[in-house]
Amino acid sequence: METGASRGLVRGAREREMHDRDNRFAGTAGGGASGHPNRLCYKEDIKSLGRVAIVSGTHGDELEGQYICYEVARRISRNPENLAGVVDIYPALNPLGVDLASKVLPVTGMDMNRMFPGDREGSAMERIAAAVVDDLIGTDLCIDVHSSDIFVQEIPQVRLNEEFAGRMLPFAKLMNVDVIWMNATATVHEATLAHSLNIMGVPTMVVELGQGNSIHMTYGNQVVDGIFNVMHEMGIWTGEVRPPQQPAISSDGKVEFIRSETDGIFLPRSKHNHFVNVGEPIGEIVDPMTGQLKSRITAGRDGLLFTLRNYPVVYEGDLLARILTGIM
Ligand SMILES: [Zn+2]
Numbered sequence: 001m002e003t004g005a006s007r008g009l010v011r012g013a014r015e016r017e018m019h020d021r022d023n024r025f026a027g028t029a030g031g032g033a034s035g036h037p038n039r040l041c042y043k044e045d046i047k048s049l050g051r052v053a054i055v056s057g058t059h060g061d062e063l064e065g066q067y068i069c070y071e072v073a074r075r076i077s078r079n080p081e082n083l084a085g086v087v088d089i090y091p092a093l094n095p096l097g098v099d100l101a102s103k104v105l106p107v108t109g110m111d112m113n114r115m116f117p118g119d120r121e122g123s124a125m126e127r128i129a130a131a132v133v134d135d136l137i138g139t140d141l142c143i144d145v146h147s148s149d150i151f152v153q154e155i156p157q158v159r160l161n162e163e164f165a166g167r168m169l170p171f172a173k174l175m176n177v178d179v180i181w182m183n184a185t186a187t188v189h190e191a192t193l194a195h196s197l198n199i200m201g202v203p204t205m206v207v208e209l210g211q212g213n214s215i216h217m218t219y220g221n222q223v224v225d226g227i228f229n230v231m232h233e234m235g236i237w238t239g240e241v242r243p244p245q246q247p248a249i250s251s252d253g254k255v256e257f258i259r260s261e262t263d264g265i266f267l268p269r270s271k272h273n274h275f276v277n278v279g280e281p282i283g284e285i286v287d288p289m290t291g292q293l294k295s296r297i298t299a300g301r302d303g304l305l306f307t308l309r310n311y312p313v314v315y316e317g318d319l320l321a322r323i324l325t326g327i328m
Helices: 005-010 013-021 064-078 095-100 124-136 162-173 193-199 217-233
Strands: 051-056 086-090 141-146 152-160 179-182 204-210 255-259 264-268 281-287 292-298 303-309 319-324
Touching: 051 064, 051 217, 064 086, 064 141, 064 217, 086 124, 124 193, 141 193, 141 217, 152 162, 152 217, 152 319, 162 179, 162 193, 162 204, 179 303, 193 204, 204 217, 264 303, 281 303, 281 319
Parallel strands: 051 086, 051 141, 141 204, 152 179
Antiparallel strands: 152 204, 152 303, 255 319, 264 281, 281 292, 303 319
């Protein structure tokens, strides 16, 4: 993938042609006078307009956000008259990682999502992190899209830090996701982009969906519908939107983690994204050489199976599934 993917994602030649033909929209799209090649806006005076940012690719092997950025930009470019605000798209914050299918920053091995808010006087990567934050300051809402890892698949979900839940929950409920998980592990904690921006007064939520190294377009379209819902609520999008589905909300982080107690090959025995009861089968771990069943995994609690392993090889301690309990 080319490093300058944002240029291609923001506007294709055909969209540019459509826009050029229609001079009712005098502002900038895909750059121009604004100096923001990643900006979609068709108005002149942007100061009074609402602004949303869609951010992805902090982890270079998480590519679901590539489709989401594309689809948001595509839908806007099809109906530019409905865009009443500013949409900034950042598809690849870690472009080297995206190019090399690497979660972390290549060569250094550092996790970019543990470097925020960065340091203007620091190392090269700290300066880049600081520049990203500087660019995002002033955004009315930032949506940071992640896609699990290469091992487990996630149904579309918003993850919120409880510290900011009061402000963020109304936005999260419009996102058309299946689950809102409060206080989700490390994904929303200190040094992440989301936490840093929230501390600095930029409302930010983390969206997780799908799986690393892949694109699930059905999940992507679901989240894109949610993004347009949120933009509609903020007055940034005047076009038609679909009512969001009701997400299951974890009341206080009551998530059951199911981890493997042995090595082997994991065979799922349950459907992803459905409610399970205690004792219901989740999967089996088998030994391909002897044909033996090594472990039978069952649900320890009732709830929604929202994370399920998709990568077959497992070692002791690996994550197999997560069940959301205590659903509000
Ligand atoms: Zn991530």
